[in-house]
Amino acid sequence: MPMQTTSGLFFSLVPFVVFFPVIGLLINIIFGGRMGEKVVGTIASLAAGAAFVASVLLAYSLAMHPETVIVPFAEWIHIGTLQIDWAFRVDTLSVTMMLVVSGVGTLIHIYAIGYMHEDVRFKGDVNRYRRFFVFLNLFIAMMMILVSGDSYMMLFVGWEGVGLCSFLLIGFWYDMDTLGRPSFANANAAKKAFIANRVGDFGFLIAGLIIFWAFGSFQFDAVFARVPEIAAAMPWVIVAVTLLMLVGVAGKSAQIPLFVWLPDAMAGPTPVSALIHAATMVTAGVYLIVRSAPLYSVNHSVQYFVATLGAATALFAATIAAGQYDIKKVLAYSTISQLGFMVAAAGMGAYVAAIFHLVTHAFFKALLFLDAGSVILGMERGHHHLAHVHAEDVHGGHSSEVFDPGDMRNMGGLRKQMPVTYWLYLIGSLALAGIFPLAGFWSKDEILLDASKNYPHVYWMLLIAAFFTAFYMGRQIWMVFFGKPRTAVAEHAEESPRVMTVPLMVLASLSVLGGLLNLATIFGITLPGAHLLTEWLGHTLGEVEPGELDLIVAGVSTVLALLALYFSWLIYARKPIAAGQPDPLKKPLGPIFFGMENKWFIDEAYQFLFINPYRVISKFLADKVDWAFWHDWFHDRVIAGSYIWVSTVLLDQYADQRGIDAFANALGAGTKRLSTIMRVWQNGFVRTYALTVLVGVIAILGYLLLK
Amino acid sequence: MVPVSYYLAISGILFTLGAMGVLIRRNALVIFMSVELMLNAGNLAFVAFARMYNTFSGQLFVFFVMTVAAAEVAVGLALIVAIFRTKNSINVDQMSSLKG
Amino acid sequence: MNLDLIVFLVLALTSVASAIGMLLSRSAIYAALYLVMNFMTVAIFYLLLGAPFIALSQVTVYAGAIMVLFLFVVMLLGTEALAPTSVLPYQRNAALVLGALLVVEIGYWIWRGAMTGLIPLPSSELNSMTSVQAMSKMLFSQYLLPFEVTSVLLLVAMIGAIVLTIKQKGERG
Numbered sequence: 001m002p003m004q005t006t007s008g009l010f011f012s013l014v015p016f017v018v019f020f021p022v023i024g025l026l027i028n029i030i031f032g033g034r035m036g037e038k039v040v041g042t043i044a045s046l047a048a049g050a051a052f053v054a055s056v057l058l059a060y061s062l063a064m065h066p067e068t069v070i071v072p073f074a075e076w077i078h079i080g081t082l083q084i085d086w087a088f089r090v091d092t093l094s095v096t097m098m099l100v101v102s103g104v105g106t107l108i109h110i111y112a113i114g115y116m117h118e119d120v121r122f123k124g125d126v127n128r129y130r131r132f133f134v135f136l137n138l139f140i141a142m143m144m145i146l147v148s149g150d151s152y153m154m155l156f157v158g159w160e161g162v163g164l165c166s167f168l169l170i171g172f173w174y175d176m177d178t179l180g181r182p183s184f185a186n187a188n189a190a191k192k193a194f195i196a197n198r199v200g201d202f203g204f205l206i207a208g209l210i211i212f213w214a215f216g217s218f219q220f221d222a223v224f225a226r227v228p229e230i231a232a233a234m235p236w237v238i239v240a241v242t243l244l245m246l247v248g249v250a251g252k253s254a255q256i257p258l259f260v261w262l263p264d265a266m267a268g269p270t271p272v273s274a275l276i277h278a279a280t281m282v283t284a285g286v287y288l289i290v291r292s293a294p295l296y297s298v299n300h301s302v303q304y305f306v307a308t309l310g311a312a313t314a315l316f317a318a319t320i321a322a323g324q325y326d327i328k329k330v331l332a333y334s335t336i337s338q339l340g341f342m343v344a345a346a347g348m349g350a351y352v353a354a355i356f357h358l359v360t361h362a363f364f365k366a367l368l369f370l371d372a373g374s375v376i377l378g379m380e381r382g383h384h385h386l387a388h389v390h391a392e393d394v395h396g397g398h399s400s401e402v403f404d405p406g407d408m409r410n411m412g413g414l415r416k417q418m419p420v421t422y423w424l425y426l427i428g429s430l431a432l433a434g435i436f437p438l439a440g441f442w443s444k445d446e447i448l449l450d451a452s453k454n455y456p457h458v459y460w461m462l463l464i465a466a467f468f469t470a471f472y473m474g475r476q477i478w479m480v481f482f483g484k485p486r487t488a489v490a491e492h493a494e495e496s497p498r499v500m501t502v503p504l505m506v507l508a509s510l511s512v513l514g515g516l517l518n519l520a521t522i523f524g525i526t527l528p529g530a531h532l533l534t535e536w537l538g539h540t541l542g543e544v545e546p547g548e549l550d551l552i553v554a555g556v557s558t559v560l561a562l563l564a565l566y567f568s569w570l571i572y573a574r575k576p577i578a579a580g581q582p583d584p585l586k587k588p589l590g591p592i593f594f595g596m597e598n599k600w601f602i603d604e605a606y607q608f609l610f611i612n613p614y615r616v617i618s619k620f621l622a623d624k625v626d627w628a629f630w631h632d633w634f635h636d637r638v639i640a641g642s643y644i645w646v647s648t649v650l651l652d653q654y655a656d657q658r659g660i661d662a663f664a665n666a667l668g669a670g671t672k673r674l675s676t677i678m679r680v681w682q683n684g685f686v687r688t689y690a691l692t693v694l695v696g697v698i699a700i701l702g703y704l705l706l707k
Numbered sequence: 708m709v710p711v712s713y714y715l716a717i718s719g720i721l722f723t724l725g726a727m728g729v730l731i732r733r734n735a736l737v738i739f740m741s742v743e744l745m746l747n748a749g750n751l752a753f754v755a756f757a758r759m760y761n762t763f764s765g766q767l768f769v770f771f772v773m774t775v776a777a778a779e780v781a782v783g784l785a786l787i788v789a790i791f792r793t794k795n796s797i798n799v800d801q802m803s804s805l806k807g
Numbered sequence: 808m809n810l811d812l813i814v815f816l817v818l819a820l821t822s823v824a825s826a827i828g829m830l831l832s833r834s835a836i837y838a839a840l841y842l843v844m845n846f847m848t849v850a851i852f853y854l855l856l857g858a859p860f861i862a863l864s865q866v867t868v869y870a871g872a873i874m875v876l877f878l879f880v881v882m883l884l885g886t887e888a889l890a891p892t893s894v895l896p897y898q899r900n901a902a903l904v905l906g907a908l909l910v911v912e913i914g915y916w917i918w919r920g921a922m923t924g925l926i927p928l929p930s931s932e933l934n935s936m937t938s939v940q941a942m943s944k945m946l947f948s949q950y951l952l953p954f955e956v957t958s959v960l961l962l963v964a965m966i967g968a969i970v971l972t973i974k975q976k977g978e979r980g
Contacts, residue, residue: 684803687898690729694905701912705919709815712921714852717819719913721845723906724826730902731830733889736881737838743873744826744842747849750861758856763942767950769861773868774957778964780873784880785971791884800894 009061011069013054014088017098018144020050025137032130040126041113044133048109048140052102058095066092066539070150077153084218089150091540096355096533097147097287100362104279105140107503111370112136112271114499118377119269132172132269139165143280147287151218152208155288159252160201162281167194169276170268178406189267196261200251204288207244210237224294231298242295242302245288246309253285253339255313260602262336266328270373273328278335278369279362286339286358289346293541297349304455306347311451311461314340316600318468322475323583323596326406327372330476334432335365337465341447344458350450352518352534352544357447359533360439360514364431367507371425372406374496374504375480378418379405382492403489408479410490412576415481417493422481424504429477431511433470433561436554439514445554446520446547463557470561474568483576520547714755722748735787735797739780746776815855822848835881839874846870860939 024047032040068091077084146158171190177183214237215223254262265277314337321333345354415422431438451459485491518533531546728741750769757765829841846869853862
């Protein structure tokens with residue numbers, strides 16, 4: 001055991017949180033083609049699990065020695081005063097993130113072994129299996145680089161790396177849709193995610209460059225040490241950096257206005273949606289704000305703006321979620337909404353609450369996504385079963401019939417077919433809805449409490465968002481698991497295997513018990529073990545006031561959540577919707593529901609505002625500027641034309657034919673003429689030659705004498 | 708004592724006579740003998756100068772010239788014999804196949 | 808007129824006369840014999856100039872070996888009588904004019920040298936024996952490399968002569 005830095009502790013293990021997944025992916029790249037899919041999946045899961053073990057050891061070390069430890073690893077860029085090293089930062093914040101990433105990541109790896117095997121598109125090709133797990137391991141490694149980096153540049157490396165993995169995994173089935181039919185929808189979704197992230201990364205990169213320009217370093221401690229000085233001298237620098245960073249956060253953590261990519265990212269396999277687009281990668285933005293807490297804390301208008309943006313996102317996305325039919329789309333908008341909660345908390349300066357919610361959200365949202373994957377696979381099994389039974393009947397029209405296993409309108413009554421999935425989903429939903437005493441209740445309550453104290457408008461927006469959250473989760477439960485099966489497929493849905501449900505059970509228990517991480521003080525009684533996360537993070541973020549359970553705030557939100565669940569029962573469960581029946585909310589809400597159903601036409605607005613003008617401009621640039629002007633006119637006429645003129649007329653006819661050729665020909669002709677004269681002297685008589693020699697001798701002698 | 712210029716004069720006269728022989732005679736053997744005469748004229752000048760400057764280098768040069776002349780005669784006469792075998796003549800005017 | 812000069816003049820006359828004789832004799836045999844005579848006079852010149860080793864070499868190598876070789880070849884090839892008319896009619900006149908020019912130039916050069924103080928030969932201080940000794944020392948120290956090279960040269964000349972004159976199989980002659 002390497003124990004150099006702090007005796008008896010494991011800080012020097014930190015590079016392994018990155019390198020265990022890298023080792024796993026290398027093994028799979030090199031040997032994966034020859035091993036079975038089970039082995040590939042096991043190796044990848046073991047790699048992620050090893051990273052988790054390393055994270056646990058780091059957490060243990062930090063518990064013994066809470067001070068931040070920086071483990072230098074390698075030199076990266078040394079140019080003049082610019083010194084960027086690959087150093088690992090081990091503090092309570094980064095280790096918390098490592099635990100979440102590797103812990104949830106490992107469970108999702110295990111789940112994915114079963115999920116990918118059953119995916120209809122898998123078709124027994126072990127290379128696809130290997131590719132998937134290589135990407136997953138790469139993602140874990142990149143995420144670890146992101147959270148463990150000791151400078152904004154290393155954070156940026158990880159930031160870009162997870163963006164790349166997100167792109168690769170969203171477009172994993174790049175040439176087919178959910179049912180294995182040829183389609184480029186997934187590839188397009190991947191591109192959309194990548195481009196939206198690129199816009200955000202651009203902001204982050206500029207923020208990083210301004211940081212280097214103003215602070216002279218990328219290293220966190222060096223930057224934060226100079227914050228008061230810079231804030232006094234050049235306050236606009238702080239504003240510019242924090243707002244540009246917020247652009248990056250909006251891209252990565254799917255906030256207004258860059259959230260549009262996240263719902264489309266559900267095109268990726270469900271474990272990817274759970275790992276990357278719910279539990280870990282999208283929280284990188286929250287991590288960035290919390291990490292940059294000293295920068296954000298000095299400017300209250302920026303904090304106000306961030307909190308408002310987060311709350312607006314939370315509310316906006318929650319309304320959309322209530323109008324969606326795809327089981328994963330609902331969860332995607334729910335994720336955006338919950339990320340809004342976290343960003344709002346971080347903006348308000350409630351960094352512990354933000355991280356707390358980040359952790360609990362990782363538990364229950366991963367649970368919900370994976371469970372949704374289980375539901376979808378169950379539906380697919382039913383579909384498969386039916387196709388077998390009615391092979392003769394459906395043979396003709398089968399391929400043209402579009403069946404979407406993720407559409408909630410095709411489900412119903414799955415409680416009986418998939419009891420384990422049902423119970424797990426229920427736990428996740430209640431945790432998300434914020435029902436006491438599940439994890440979501442504690443974390444959300446802490447955010448609401450902070451908001452109620454300082455930012456009343458944020459509090460109200462978040463409260464409404466929380467109401468919607470409970471409502472759409474209730475709607476989902478009723479639509480998916482209760483009532484009568486609305487299709488024959490739903491009737492024949494089957495339960496998922498153990499390899500998928502066991503990780504879900506672990507996640508479910510975490511969702512139940514997650515609140516214990518940071519129990520608030522209840523009725524003035526501080527239970528032993530309460531405020532664990534507050535104290536833990538306090539070592540990094542400075543002393544934070546421990547959360548207290550405010551009866552009014554907690555009571556209001558709980559009552560509202562229960563009320564929302566009741567409303568959803570009234571609407572969706574008391575009289576279950578039948579097959580083909582439109583959503584019951586459609587009639588009373590009219591255009592409002594139409595807007596919710598269609599995501600408030602944000603995509604269309606983007607299409608109209610950015611994409612169409614962009615297309616027009618690019619078409620103009622391509623057809624007119626590039627093709628007509630540069631290619632046809634400038635290249636073909638000006639350059640090629642003048643070149644042809646110069647070469648054929650000037651150089652060929654004048655310079656070459658009349659100049660060089662003429663000279664060479666004249667030289668040849670002159671030599672010929674001269675030799676015709678001189679060959680007579682070459683008469684072959686040796687005596688004549690001797691005579692000539694004597695003439696030369698006499699001439700030279702005469703010259704020497706007369707000189 | 709005889710001045711050195713006398714010897715040089717004799718050397719020059721002999722050299723010129725040798726050159727005349729090369730130019731005028733058509734017999735390859737006589738031409739070759741004339742060449743030897745020219746070499747001897749040169750040797751005489753060498754020895755005269757050596758005497759004048761009181762050094763042996765000139766005499767040594769003569770020694771080397773003699774060895775070279777011996778080699779030259781051996782090869783040259785062999786050439787003349789070879790030419791005679793093909794042309795059946797030693798008239799140099801009949802050997803003009805290198806005419807331009 | 809001292810004795811030296813008389814001897815010199817007699818020798819000079821003999822040597823020029825024998826050279827002219829070689830030049831004018833119709834027969835190659837006579838030409839060779841005139842040349843031998845010339846070589847002998849030159850050998851005596853060498854003696855007068857205090858170079859006994861060179862003089863003896865002159866007699867053995869030139870008058871002896873080389874001229875004997877000439878005579879052998881002359882005997883071998885026969886004394887061919889050449890046609891009286893030459894194919895190069897102006898050759899003789901041109902040669903005479905050039906020869907006169909050469910003589911004039913050499914004479915001018917000697918005359919000019921004598922004017923600018925070309926010293927008359929000093930009386931012979933050198934003992935003949937010490938002359939040969941000193942020369943040998945020089946030959947085997949300072950001129951060792953050229954001396955060795957001449958041996959190679961003679962070897963090459965020997966091989967060349969053999970190769971040139973050897974009768975190929977089936978060659979007539």
